[in-house]
Amino acid sequence: MFESLAPAPPDAILGLMATFRADPRPDKVDLGVGVFRDADGRTPIPAAVKTAERRLLETQTTKTYVGLEGDAGFNAAMVGLVFADALDPARVAVVQSTGGSAAVKILADLVRRAAPGATVHVPDPTWPNHPPLLEAAGVPVGVYPYFDPATGTVAIDRMLTALRAMPRGDVVLLHGCCHNPTGADPTGAEWAAIATALRDGGLVPLVDMAYQGFGDGLDADAGGARILARTVPEMMAAVSCSKNFGIYRDRAGCAIAVAADPARAAVLRTQLSAVIRAGHTMPPDHGAAVVRTVLEDPALRAGWLEELDAMRDRIRTVRTLLADALVRRTNDAAHARLAGQKGMFSRIAATPAQIEALRTRHGVYVVGDGRINIAGLAERDVERVADAIADVLRR
DSSP states (O other): OGGGOOOOOOOHHHHHHHHHHHOOOTTOEEOSSOOOOOTTSOOOOOHHHHHHHHHHHHHOOOOOOOOTTOOHHHHHHHHHHHHTTSSOGGGEEEEEESHHHHHHHHHHHHHHHHOTTOOEEEEESOOTTHHHHHHHTTOOEEEEEOEETTTTEEOHHHHHHHHHHSOTTOEEEEEOSSOTTTOOOOOHHHHHHHHHHHHHHTOEEEEEESOTTSSSOHHHHTHHHHHHHHHOSOEEEEEEOTTTTTOGGGOOEEEEEEOSSHHHHHHHHHHHHHHHHHTTSSOOOHHHHHHHHHHHSHHHHHHHHHHHHHHHHHHHHHHHHHHHHHHHHHOOGGGGGGGGSOSSEEEOOOOHHHHHHHHHHHOEEOOTTOEEEGGGOOGGGHHHHHHHHHHHHHO
């Protein structure tokens, strides 16, 4: 049977990683893969996480299953981290997931069960893996305008017009903060307008919260999700701990569904458990247990928040340095908008040929759509990367 299969298309980002590893140049720079790096180019484990891991190693007495829904303490802590007091916990159904990607897939499976004809609309542009995850669940995928390249900000008027034209009952995927790949987020007023359009149009938001704490701060980055929670009767959220806790390979996250009332939430819990049972059956324990330990211990939580603040400050610093360096080299003030965007990613206005030239001539690796991982750029490389970008943009 397998002889009928053709090779699957390569993943652009994973393929770029492999090409980077094979490049022998000692001064190569990887701005493709989405991981945070410190000034020395390392992706550190937060001290609070290491302390929590040691504590678990010393105190855990079993490795038996934790149940379909996963670690209940972790789930509750994550709901609190995202929504705070913006909604009644009795309206919430939540299950642990293997990272944010699996959370998106779990919620897409839930949409397929609840409303088989509903389309999930994603922003243009969005994270490249969103459409495959949704399509794997068998839900139709639509696209709505989101980013205005001319201003480097959210195309809010076109976005709201598109939302108002969508059929009732459809789902709208929104990046909770630190939009990937553009770094352009709605303002508070824009979030309020989006929430009103969703409520009035009978649309259900699905918030992908992958970078909470990397934009303006832990609570500020959840502001959009909390505005939605106070406005719409139903919503969903896919939450990842990979970036803000630095536990990429441990794959900890959760899928959250918010119902109009507690009775419907109880039904959602059974349906989410059924989705889990038909998929991976039981979630992994370690990453979620580490996060729960950090969030439940006041001292560990305070230490983690300090480290998260430091990571965010470093991203902001590198953003400003790169923006200033590009403006100086190109005399184009448009590059200054990089400093005002948020989170790990932004886009440079480069053609595929220019992106290829960055790699071949300068050893600077960037995803084909021009997405650059600001959080992966060391301060020592800013000037050289700015030289490289300016060089290819002139050609």
